[in-house]
Amino acid sequence: MDTYVYKFEKNLYINLTNRCNNNCSFCLRKNMEGIDGNKLWMQREATAEEIIELIKGFDEKEYEDIVFCGYGESTYRVEEMKKVAAYAHSIGKKTRLDTNGLGNELNGRDIVPELKGLIDKVSISLNEKNAQKYDEVSHSIYGLRAFDIMLAFTDECVKAGMDTLMTVVDVISKEDIEECRKIALAHGAKFRVREYIK
């Protein structure tokens, strides 16, 4: 049975897709079936309506935010994300999108104006300090262009007033982490180092 909605720590997570335009060397999907006993590889993608019904099965008092994270890149499914996010707001929940920041290129348009007002917080994987190094860890289908696409997406999110965070995984050097911190702050985002999950 596919897992589309699951509770992890204090939030409720939405698994919209397994598709991704990156192939990161540290991706959880490489060596895990899922998180916390939830198998996140899916046979088929759920509709927004199915996801909303599943959310209703969770006690709203038992979780804080609704997070689009998935076992893939949620911006493959912008329309479904918008519907689910609108539902989240209707029950008084904040929303967060965890993304590689490549959704504008993927969708062929700037999706940030559509997400504004529906997504409250966005966490963008910065991964590395420049295009070359980003590509070495992220293996994006957009090649060396991916880094600037991700930074431009970040700028749009900051401009749109979203609570914007950039992250790196602690598999890169300490020096590169510090360079990444400077990049995030220069783009008006917060910065966090994530622990590599084996």
Ligand code: SF4
């Ligand atoms: S962007 Fe996320 S889902 Fe895609 S390969 Fe990288 S870590 Fe995995």
